[in-house]
Amino acid sequence: MRFSALVDRVRGEGASAWRTHYEAVAAQERGEDVIILSVGDPDLDTPAPVIERAIAQLRAGDTHYVPAAGRLALRQAIARAHTQRSGQLVGPENVVYLAGAQSALFVSSLCLAGPGDEVVTFEPLYPTYPATIEISGARLVQVPASAQCRPDVAALEQLIGPHTRAILWASPNNPSGVVLNDAELAVIAHLAQRHDLWLIADEVYAGLAAGGRVPSLAAQLPDRVVTLGSLSKSHAMTGWRAGWLVGPRELVLHAENVAMCMLFGLPGFIQEAAITALEVAAEAEARSRAYCTARQARFAAGIAGTPGLRPLAPEAGMFMLIDVTGTGLSGAEFVQALYRTQRVSVMDGGAFGSSAAGCVRVCFATDEATLDRACARLRQFCEEGRS
Numbered sequence: 001m002r003f004s005a006l007v008d009r010v011r012g013e014g015a016s017a018w019r020t021h022y023e024a025v026a027a028q029e030r031g032e033d034v035i036i037l038s039v040g041d042p043d044l045d046t047p048a049p050v051i052e053r054a055i056a057q058l059r060a061g062d063t064h065y066v067p068a069a070g071r072l073a074l075r076q077a078i079a080r081a082h083t084q085r086s087g088q089l090v091g092p093e094n095v096v097y098l099a100g101a102q103s104a105l106f107v108s109s110l111c112l113a114g115p116g117d118e119v120v121t122f123e124p125l126y127p128t129y130p131a132t133i134e135i136s137g138a139r140l141v142q143v144p145a146s147a148q149c150r151p152d153v154a155a156l157e158q159l160i161g162p163h164t165r166a167i168l169w170a171s172p173n174n175p176s177g178v179v180l181n182d183a184e185l186a187v188i189a190h191l192a193q194r195h196d197l198w199l200i201a202d203e204v205y206a207g208l209a210a211g212g213r214v215p216s217l218a219a220q221l222p223d224r225v226v227t228l229g230s231l232s233k234s235h236a237m238t239g240w241r242a243g244w245l246v247g248p249r250e251l252v253l254h255a256e257n258v259a260m261c262m263l264f265g266l267p268g269f270i271q272e273a274a275i276t277a278l279e280v281a282a283e284a285e286a287r288s289r290a291y292c293t294a295r296q297a298r299f300a301a302g303i304a305g306t307p308g309l310r311p312l313a314p315e316a317g318m319f320m321l322i323d324v325t326g327t328g329l330s331g332a333e334f335v336q337a338l339y340r341t342q343r344v345s346v347m348d349g350g351a352f353g354s355s356a357a358g359c360v361r362v363c364f365a366t367d368e369a370t371l372d373r374a375c376a377r378l379r380q381f382c383e384e385g386r387s
């Protein structure tokens with residue numbers, strides 16, 4: 001039987017990058033001694049009041065259809081949180097509640113670009129970006145990173161052309177933890193105005209940045225900026241699939257139509273729990289930040305001085321890129337050899353774009369004992385050889 005052209009666009013070259021991770025997951029399920037630092041899902045629990053609220057709503061029968069854009073009270077709460085974070089004055093009419101920032105990006109992608117169009121993004125990039133953008137028929141253009149893993153804004157200008165519709169970035173970045181600064185954003189703003197572009201700001205990790213916020217263009221360019229957010233990382237709520245987009249009213253109307261035909265609304269009891277999550281955001285985010293800061297410091301201390309490893313300290317988030325070229329291996333070779341000899345699973349930096357091919361990505365958001373064992377194994381691998 002035949003399939004649409006879409007299935008090829010979402011097949012994803014990135015799939016092979018996850019091979020070691022899935023091998024490690026399968027080995028762990030068989031009870032083998034493996035350490036998985038290849039995925040970003042912290043060992044923190046969802047805040048208790050959020051769980052209680054969901055259970056109470058379920059018991060009260062909140063199990064029916066809900067409007068496609070999300071409940072008004074939730075969209076009001078998201079709008080308030082966004083205003084607090086970005087300084088942009090918005091209301092519920094600027095918000096669509098979706099199943100995580102991932103689905104907010106998917107909806108934005110479908111609404112903002114299509115066949116023949118291009119969306120530009122910075123390396124290193126979150127590996128689902130290519131398929132999520134290219135599902136629309138548009139092409140994702142990748143801007144290489146500088147040696148410090150910062151976006152090369154001069155190269156950005158070169159890659160913008162007549163077909164460019166949008167610039168997409170994550171700040172803080174996954175995997176580098178880089179937060180775009182005011183100077184970088186000023187260049188982006190200038191180019192967006194000159195070339196009439198949309199700006200898609202993936203702020204899924206913003207709650208983990210210092211003070212729970214990152215520099216944003218939303219207040220300055222409200223007609224162009226689409227901000228994506230979620231409770232996944234700030235509240236340790238990855239499995240709840242609670243996220244949103246905030247943008248100009250016209251986009252929101254289109255996004256609501258896509259949400260309508262894709263989801264026909266999301267669970268009401270989770271939406272009420274999401275309101276509670278936003279009520280306790282200050283404590284929840286502070287907890288997640290303190291957790292990430294402590295684990296990052298522990299991991300950095302654990303691998304300090306290890307021959308061949310050059311850690312690139314993240315500004316925020318739960319990941320660290322480590323330049324492994326000093327070991328004589330590429331990121332992909334390092335991942336395979338480390339797993340084969342030490343049973344530690346990390347990600348190949350090349351999965352995030354060719355400019356990170358000499359790096360591996362480590363998620364340090366795990367329990368302290370596991371982190372210490374991982375550091376010892378990494379050290380052993382680098383000090384004692386790889387056979």
Ligand SMILES: Cc1ncc(COP(=O)(O)O)c(C=O)c1O
Pocket residue numbers: 040099100101102103126170173174202204229230231232238242243
């Ligand atoms: C940069 C980036 N954007 C989006 C997502 C998806 O987040 P969510 O769980 O809100 O869908 C992730 C998840 O890891 C991510 O790293």
